[in-house]
Amino acid sequence: MTAGITRRAALGLFGGSALGASLAACGGGSGGSSGSSGSGGGHTTLTMANYDTTQQAAVTDKVTAAFKQQTGISVTLDSLPGSGAAIYPGKLRTEMLGGKAPDVFRCWGGSIAQPFITSRQVISLDPVYTQYGWDAKLSAPNVKDMTFNGVKYGLPLWASAVGVWYRADDYSKAGVSVPTTFAEVETVNAALVKAGIQPWLAGGKYGWYVMRFFEWFLEMTAGPDEHDKLRNSETSWNTSSVVDAFGILQKWAKNKWLPDGVMGLDPTQVEANFTGGKGAMALDGQWIEQNIVAATMAPSSYGTFIPPTDQSQLRFSGFTEGLFVTAESGKAADDEKLLNFFTSVSSQELDQNAYTTVTAAPPISGYAGTAQWTKWLAQHDHYVIQDQSLSTSLANAYFNIQSNVVQGTQTPAAAAAAMQQAAGASKSGT
DSSP, rough: OOOOOOOOHHHOOOOSSSTOOOOGGGOOOOOOOTTTTTOTTTOOOOEEEEOOOOOHHHHHOOOHHHHHHSOOOEEEEEOOOOHHHHHHHHHHHHHTTTTOOSSSEEEEEEEHHHHHTTTTOOOOOOOHHHHHHHHHHOOOOHHHHEEETTEOOOEEEEEEEEEEEEEEHHHEEEEEEEESSSSHHHHHHHHHHHHTTTOOOOTTTSHHHHHHHHHHHHHHHHHHHHHHHHHOOOSOSSHHHHHHHHHHHHHHHHTTSSSSGGGSSSSGHHHHHHHSSOOOEEEEOOOOOOOOOTTTTOOOGEEOOOOOOSSOOEEEEEEEEEEEETOOOOOOOHHHHHHHHTSSSHHHHHTTBBBBBBBTOOTTTTTTHHHHHHHHHHHHHHHEEEHSSSSSHHHHHHHHHHHHHHHHHSHHHHHHHHHHHHHHHHTTOO
């Protein structure tokens, strides 16, 4: 992994395949990957852009090969593995501006997809949802992530959520059980420290990992309605709920519930540290289970739960990835057939998509935690992870403010005021 990776870049590493490379192995793969479905030899050929690793491209190829067998339409993959959201969307925009847009591309929802929609580089899929009955096949909260101003532009097939993953041996040693309230979480933290166990693993380098804690705290202190307004810049950040959330973050750092010197630690080491027994808990997505399974940890040796917020509406942080059709394709009917093919259970099984939003698809065998999160994603609303819901400039400003709070050089009140100043600048474009 390159030293300059950001949280947005890291998002691209969390793919839909249970066999795909994990965050810790994100450097693999070659530049472009041409799918085995290849040229159609007189038949229609579609191009599909994504950020598959070599391993992921192999299973995507299986889906597109089956699509060709059924329809006669070939699909060529153009993958930029490991590029993530810091590079991949820029590559797409360059290709589109140069008249070389792919027919179909994979991307994240939220503020990452927004520029393509604002510039009308993708088409509305509203009539296609009706034609193929996609609303009945897909998880509604994830469809919402691909809906802008009431119009559906993307087909959500991959869903990830950030939750707590814990080691059962550490919980047993500290004499604690899974907490159901935030006060109980802090009790668990204190008990783990008393037992000589690091409560949480985290890495603050690049900002995005510690961000997960703040947005959890803010969901609790602000509540879902105000939290959404803050993320959408519809209310002031200079308010008591934001001060309180920054206060909790500073408290956790001061109490060493987060690792000492957390802002200088590499987040890519968290999963290996978790399986290596160097801490009791990680605030991570389903992808952590790939490392857990690879480390041959018994299913009884770990568990996962939704971070308690003490709110009547229980939500958690998450993000959605899906497929979009470009406005310049000129092959919309065939593009839409390809998207519909991906919504079938058989395609999701071929793709080995452990994070699928296709409701009838069975869970991948051996991934009990991921299967549980699939159910929770269908049962609960989620808020879009902060660096996808905030503008790029505001997210970057937040990372600096967060670092100051954790290191104790900025008070929670000053941090809230600084966030509002940054939000105002972001909204005005300055």
